[in-house]
Amino acid sequence: xxxxxxxxxxxxxxxxxxxxxQKAGFQVETAANGADALNQFKTGxxxxxxxxDLNMPGLTGIELIRETRKLPAxxxxxxxxxxxxxxxxxxxxxxxxGATGWLVKPVAGKDLLGVIKQVLPGA
Amino acid sequence: MRDEWAAVARGVWEEPKTWxxxxxxxxxxxxxxxxxxxxxxxxxxRREIQPDGGADCRVxxxxxxxxxxxxxxxxRQVVQETERSAFDIISRVKGLDQTAxxxxxxxxxxxxxxxxxxxQIQQSTALIERIGxxxxxxxxxxxxxxQGAFNLVERINEIMRLGxxxxxxxxxxxxxxxxAINAAIQAAHAGxxxxxxxxxxxxxxxxxxxxxxxxxxxxxxxxxxxxxVHTYLDDxxxxxxxxxxxxxxxxxxxxxxxxDSHEDMKQYYKTLLSVVxxxxxxxxxxxxxxxxxxxxxxxxxxxxxxxxxxxxxxRAVLRAALDDPxxxxxxxxxxxxxxxxxxxxxxxxxxxxxxxxDDADAAPKxxxx
Numbered sequence: 001x002x003x004x005x006x007x008x009x010x011x012x013x014x015x016x017x018x019x020x021x022q023k024a025g026f027q028v029e030t031a032a033n034g035a036d037a038l039n040q041f042k043t044g045x046x047x048x049x050x051x052x053d054l055n056m057p058g059l060t061g062i063e064l065i066r067e068t069r070k071l072p073a074x075x076x077x078x079x080x081x082x083x084x085x086x087x088x089x090x091x092x093x094x095x096x097x098g099a100t101g102w103l104v105k106p107v108a109g110k111d112l113l114g115v116i117k118q119v120l121p122g123a
Numbered sequence: 124m125r126d127e128w129a130a131v132a133r134g135v136w137e138e139p140k141t142w143x144x145x146x147x148x149x150x151x152x153x154x155x156x157x158x159x160x161x162x163x164x165x166x167x168x169r170r171e172i173q174p175d176g177g178a179d180c181r182v183x184x185x186x187x188x189x190x191x192x193x194x195x196x197x198x199r200q201v202v203q204e205t206e207r208s209a210f211d212i213i214s215r216v217k218g219l220d221q222t223a224x225x226x227x228x229x230x231x232x233x234x235x236x237x238x239x240x241x242x243q244i245q246q247s248t249a250l251i252e253r254i255g256x257x258x259x260x261x262x263x264x265x266x267x268x269x270q271g272a273f274n275l276v277e278r279i280n281e282i283m284r285l286g287x288x289x290x291x292x293x294x295x296x297x298x299x300x301x302x303a304i305n306a307a308i309q310a311a312h313a314g315x316x317x318x319x320x321x322x323x324x325x326x327x328x329x330x331x332x333x334x335x336x337x338x339x340x341x342x343x344x345x346x347x348x349x350x351x352v353h354t355y356l357d358d359x360x361x362x363x364x365x366x367x368x369x370x371x372x373x374x375x376x377x378x379x380x381x382x383d384s385h386e387d388m389k390q391y392y393k394t395l396l397s398v399v400x401x402x403x404x405x406x407x408x409x410x411x412x413x414x415x416x417x418x419x420x421x422x423x424x425x426x427x428x429x430x431x432x433x434x435x436x437x438r439a440v441l442r443a444a445l446d447d448p449x450x451x452x453x454x455x456x457x458x459x460x461x462x463x464x465x466x467x468x469x470x471x472x473x474x475x476x477x478x479x480x481d482d483a484d485a486a487p488k489x490x491x492x
Contacts, residue, residue, distance in 0.1 A: 012209040016417035084425050084474040086486050101491040105422055109415030
């Protein structure tokens with residue numbers, strides 16, 4: 001079973017995506033901010049995919065990606081940005097930091113699962 | 124639900140945006156009325172506010188502050204209420220999903236049980252078939268048994284003839300006894316010479332008596348055997364087997380009915396399972412859509428939080444103007460108000476619209492690098 005790690009400061013986002021992804025057959029782990037997520041990654045948590053929000057208190061989503069990519073275990077782990085931000089400049093910043101893809105909230109459930117299948121072959 | 128959330132998101136954005144623009148415009152118009160010279164000729168001329176105009180301006184600024192402040196709490200309540208609704212939806216959807224899963228589990232188990240039952244019934248059917256074959260052959264067997272019984276009766280009747288023979292033996296014994304008595308009398312008349320003959324005559328009488336007793340025993344035994352065997356055969360031969368056969372046939376029929384009922388039940392469960400699975404797939408898709416649409420709550424929350432931040436900024440500018448009587452006439456005040464508005468609009472423009480997917484010119488909602 002593939003593991004997906006969700007990072008979002010919104011409880012409703014974490015709860016709804018947790019349910020949606022578990023229903024689709026994934027194991028889900030969560031963090032309410034970038035710093036907590038990064039700490040978990042550094043202490044051995046190794047998901048198959050990370051989905052992170054952009055605007056969070058403390059470490060932003062882009063900063064989280066930048067720091068996570070420095071960890072050898074996460075060099076090739078797909079990381080998706082799921083945010084309300086849509087501007088091209090931010091997208092490019094995310095891409096430069098190492099994001100695998102950019103999804104603008106709200107994303108339909110089936111579309112999100114479709115993207116996950118693309119970045120997680122065999123999921 | 125997606126459309127409803129999109130409408131909420133649009134509504135949440137449109138009303139405060141209109142309100143903010145109207146509010147800024149009203150303040151601008153009031154200031155323009157109070158200070159007509161300041162904009163004349165496109166040049167910024169610092170003028171003293173007229174005494175009565177200054178008071179009006181302060182009232183407007185003060186009430187703008189208060190009204191803006193009054194909007195904050197309802198907006199925060201909207202965030203909390205939408206959040207609570209979202210939690211409730213997630214919880215209900217989860218419950219619905221669990222119920223559907225339990226139903227599918229139950230029906231899958233029922234389907235599996237009917238298959239096991241079918242195997243048992245098939246095994247029972249083979250056994251019942253063998254019993255049926257035995258039942259069909261039973262009349263022939265009964266007839267053969269009945270015929271055998273008739274033959275036995277014949278043999279028994281022959282035994283009864285032993286009684287006749289015993290009677291004959293008894294008659295002979297009686298005659299022998301009479302002869303032996305006469306012989307004994309004659310031997311007595313002969314005196315000493317007849318003594319040996321008398322011994323023989325006595326022995327003959329004893330043998331005759333024993334023969335008669337033996338014959339009587341044979342006759343009694345034959346009668347007893349005949350009576351017992353006849354009673355048994357009579358019961359066997361006259362018993363009504365048709366009812367047994369009818370009952371046996373009825374059992375077979377009942378088993379076939381049971382088999383048919385089981386087949387109906389199996390089909391019923393299969394159909395039910397198939398229909399429920401179909402509904403479950405449809406419901407699973409709806410659940411995925413619903414859970415996906417919960418993201419609208421986060422979108423709404425972020426928009427409301429931007430409005431709250433803009434309001435706070437707006438009030439800070441107004442309060443600064445209230446503390447400084449000259450501020451409302453200053454270009455800096457207008458510039459700060461402009462910053463509040465443009466800052467908010469810029470923040471808002473960076474965020475995707477719920478209708479972005481329909482806009483060909485907009486950046487894609489999903490982009491893989």
